Amino acid sequence: MSEPLTPAQIEGMKEQAAYYAVDRFVKNGMVVGLGTGSTAAYAVREIARRLKARQLRHVVGIPTSRRTAQLALELGIPLGDLNSHPQVDVVLDGADEVDPQGNLIKGLGGALLWEKIVATAARQVVILVDERKRVDRLGQKAPLPVEVVPFGWRIHVPFLEERGAQVQMRAQDDGEPFVTDGGHYILDAAFPQGIPDPWRLAQALQTRAGIVEHGLFLGIADVIVFGTLQGVEVMHVSR
Numbered sequence: 001m002s003e004p005l006t007p008a009q010i011e012g013m014k015e016q017a018a019y020y021a022v023d024r025f026v027k028n029g030m031v032v033g034l035g036t037g038s039t040a041a042y043a044v045r046e047i048a049r050r051l052k053a054r055q056l057r058h059v060v061g062i063p064t065s066r067r068t069a070q071l072a073l074e075l076g077i078p079l080g081d082l083n084s085h086p087q088v089d090v091v092l093d094g095a096d097e098v099d100p101q102g103n104l105i106k107g108l109g110g111a112l113l114w115e116k117i118v119a120t121a122a123r124q125v126v127i128l129v130d131e132r133k134r135v136d137r138l139g140q141k142a143p144l145p146v147e148v149v150p151f152g153w154r155i156h157v158p159f160l161e162e163r164g165a166q167v168q169m170r171a172q173d174d175g176e177p178f179v180t181d182g183g184h185y186i187l188d189a190a191f192p193q194g195i196p197d198p199w200r201l202a203q204a205l206q207t208r209a210g211i212v213e214h215g216l217f218l219g220i221a222d223v224i225v226f227g228t229l230q231g232v233e234v235m236h237v238s239r
Helices: 007-025 038-052 064-076 112-121 151-160 198-206
Strands: 029-034 060-063 090-092 120-128 144-148 165-167 185-190 210-212 223-228 231-236
Touching: 007 038, 007 090, 007 120, 007 165, 007 185, 007 223, 007 231, 029 038, 029 064, 029 112, 038 090, 060 064, 112 120, 112 144, 112 210, 120 165, 144 151, 151 165, 151 185, 198 210
Parallel strands: 029 060, 029 090, 090 120, 120 223
Antiparallel strands: 144 185, 144 210, 165 185, 223 231
16 A cells, blocks of 8 residues: 655645646747646746746736636736637646546636636646546546536535435535635535546536536646656647
């Protein structure tokens, strides 16, 4: 049985994946989608460092959350939005799970809607993860976030339960519902045996009124950068 990873090892894997991705995929003059989460934050900091050192120039960031926007502004990264920059050259973002085909679960950070919008606008989607995020089947480790409008949110609970999920409303520390940047709630749907058919589930979720978005990012990633204890591993995904 392998030894559990230490916090320092985990952070080191995240950091090396982020630095590799910035070095390989971010170039002068690019419009760059800035992901949300701890691994993506390493990429944001590295972009800022390179801009300050003039190793990068004329980069515009498109943040996927208010939290990322605040970090980028504090670090001095010029920001835009999709209305002024509707074509994104590359987005660097994290994920909560990655299956062998390069499909993802995202959204534990609560930014899945904006993340998917920015990814849709990007020429290239690069996902940065540590090796713990590998799974044989989506849903094995992470719950599936489902973003819903507050009006009538409870009607989606039995709908998800009928599909094998154990559902919890995401809450803040004070017990109040977690509210996304878009003003929505999140239902976390755990599938004890994993999700048997992610594509079928995604289709069912997309056709249901009141469900704004879900955390199944299927056929979206182009490159997965894994940080491991042995170094960086790169997976190129055929869409």
